[in-house]
Amino acid sequence: MLEIKNLHVKINENNKEVIKGLNLTIPDGEVHVIMGPNGTGKSTFSQTIMGSPKYSITSGEIQFNHTKLNDLATDERARLGLFIGMQYPTEISGVKNVDFIHAAMNAIKPADQKVSVLEFMQRLDKVMDFLDIPEDYTDRYLNEGFSGGEKKRNEILQMMMIQPKLAILDEIDSGLDIDALKVVSKGINEMRDDKFSSLIITHYDRILKYVRPDVVHVMMDGRVVTSGDYHLAEQLEAGGYAALRDRLGIDA
Ligand code: ADP
Ligand code: MG
Ligand code: MG
Numbered sequence: 001m002l003e004i005k006n007l008h009v010k011i012n013e014n015n016k017e018v019i020k021g022l023n024l025t026i027p028d029g030e031v032h033v034i035m036g037p038n039g040t041g042k043s044t045f046s047q048t049i050m051g052s053p054k055y056s057i058t059s060g061e062i063q064f065n066h067t068k069l070n071d072l073a074t075d076e077r078a079r080l081g082l083f084i085g086m087q088y089p090t091e092i093s094g095v096k097n098v099d100f101i102h103a104a105m106n107a108i109k110p111a112d113q114k115v116s117v118l119e120f121m122q123r124l125d126k127v128m129d130f131l132d133i134p135e136d137y138t139d140r141y142l143n144e145g146f147s148g149g150e151k152k153r154n155e156i157l158q159m160m161m162i163q164p165k166l167a168i169l170d171e172i173d174s175g176l177d178i179d180a181l182k183v184v185s186k187g188i189n190e191m192r193d194d195k196f197s198s199l200i201i202t203h204y205d206r207i208l209k210y211v212r213p214d215v216v217h218v219m220m221d222g223r224v225v226t227s228g229d230y231h232l233a234e235q236l237e238a239g240g241y242a243a244l245r246d247r248l249g250i251d252a
Helices: 041-051 074-079 097-106 119-129 148-164 177-193 230-248
Strands: 002-011 017-026 031-035 054-062 082-085 092-096 166-170 197-201 215-220 223-228
Touching: 002 041, 002 074, 002 166, 017 041, 017 054, 017 223, 031 148, 031 230, 041 074, 041 166, 041 197, 074 082, 074 097, 082 148, 082 223, 097 119, 097 148, 119 177, 148 177, 166 177, 177 197, 197 223, 215 230, 223 230
Parallel strands: 031 197, 031 215, 082 166, 166 197
Antiparallel strands: 002 017, 002 054, 215 223
């Protein structure tokens, strides 16, 4: 379970506070969605959970399965079972996708549970077939020259190989055509079980046709301002953030 209590986060570069008292709980087994206007701090929030050095927690707490994350390094968070699919996945020239995924899987496993090359290749083959990913993906360098849709599909491939306990997927549906959206959704649905939870950050309700969330949260000005079921996303799509602000009595 992920528990966030009264979180405040600032950007180190300019000392600007972006997250301003955010509260959020995601129990095991649930899929939650965060929607919110541009610039409201969604990506800052997801990168803070993973421990990005660009941001500092000024107060509040992030707990994952009752372990406080605030001061843990990114690799320690990964070992606890956290995974982040970034809005803009990093391109790394000279590192093959296949090697990156294998290394990422083994980095979080204890010494006696490392995945051999053979086991890895067998599993990779299955997951790539499942996600309709072409064979040549593996030999390509990490995200280099990947289209927007290919990068997102690759994030889902990484997630399915690494098998995290919690996945935060930042705009995993942005820029996807229908086929790619279905593949990404299929991957998330395949991961769903009582030991896995997920937070999907999105601008659109269209992914919610394929992935039915347990809870939808709306984030504005660095806080979760309201939560509901998937109907909340439909209301937002219909009326926009202005209508929601009026309804909640929030100043723009
Ligand atoms: P969202 O993902 O909701 O669109 P972001 O978290 O990306 O919002 O950004 C929130 C605000 O913080 C924006 O005003 C953005 O410009 C600013 N911001 C985020 N990261 C940085 C950074 N590394 N340097 C400067 N400003 C940043
Ligand atoms: Mg963002
Ligand atoms: Mg194959």
